[in-house]
Amino acid sequence: MGNNVRAKKHLGQHFLRDESIAKDIAQTLTHNGYKNVLEIGPGTGMLTKYLIEESSNIVAMELDRDSVAYLIKTYNVENLQILEADFLKEDLQDYFGTEQFAITGNFPYNISTQIVFKMLEIKEQVPEFTGMFQKEVAQRICASEGNKTYGILSVLTQAFYDAEYLFTVPPTVFDPPPKVDSGVLRLTRKANLKLDCSEKMLRKVVKTAFQQRRKTLRNSLKSFELSDNIKEDPIFGKRPEQLNVAQFIALTKILEADAISNND
Structure with a gap:
């Protein structure tokens, strides 16, 4: 050289x-x-x-x-x-x-x-x-x-x-x-950068879920104070590595809606 x-x-x-x-x-x-x-x-x-x-x-x-x-x-x-x-x-x-x-x-x-x-x-x-x-x-x-x-x-x-x-x-x-x-x-x-949910919330959900990657989302996302009616959604019975990106976005939307209804 x-x-x-x-x-x-x-x-x-x-x-x-x-x-x-x-x-x-x-x-x-x-x-x-x-x-x-x-x-x-x-x-x-x-x-x-x-x-x-x-x-x-x-x-x-x-x-x-x-x-x-x-x-x-x-x-x-x-x-x-x-x-x-x-x-x-x-x-x-x-x-x-x-x-x-x-x-x-x-x-x-x-x-x-x-x-x-x-x-x-x-x-x-x-x-x-x-x-x-x-x-x-x-x-x-x-x-x-x-x-x-x-x-x-x-x-x-x-x-x-x-x-x-x-x-x-x-x-x-x-x-x-x-x-x-x-x-x-x-x-x-990707051609469309607009997510169907809050980007900040998605980051929080993904990081929280993978911090306890062996647990189901029902357990790893307890800090989000899930209401009883959404805990029964089948998605919460999965572990984080089972969800693709679109499912994480869908999960984030569920949590956003739940947080709004909890505050009503």
Whole structure:
């Protein structure tokens, strides 16, 4: 590579060293309906190199000062802006205004779920999200009901995005190699982001249900003070992992209506 950038453990860095995999990840973006791309954690630019070829406007956010200096020196091109910045703390409208942008990257494992939750907060601007996670996290995001990895992250992501697990990446192509396999996914935003219930209430219901995932919803949702007449609904006899996204939305509507009638 000809660079002196070393992976830093506290930043969860594992630098990808395989050109063909980097190219494959860059090509997970479809560029449908957007021209801007945000890359999180470019490291030494292995993915950045291919994004430059595919995308017309890229913002790359990197926390590591050594990596930033190396990237600026190596990739001095018009369609790339390199920033020393923390995605989790940035207001993305500072860079993209109200325009649509995709997010991609080889995400640091230690903050990968936080990255997804932050993306969900700005979903109106993010039509597509692709990238590499620890394999089990990628599988969890894409899992469907009935799967033991299906949980909070699966439901809240899939309420707004279609999730596809694309391919697995072995530890051997990284420096240093992580102790686990990695997985690459693609999230494609649904055409209609409007839920049939309160988004805030859905989050609360899903999180409360999965905190006691082995219990039936009748037991795990006791804190919602269910009225006797709705406790008999068959949905409350199920466990959270048995419900798909549409059923969680239906459940949330039942609880919203119940809360209103309880207050009457």
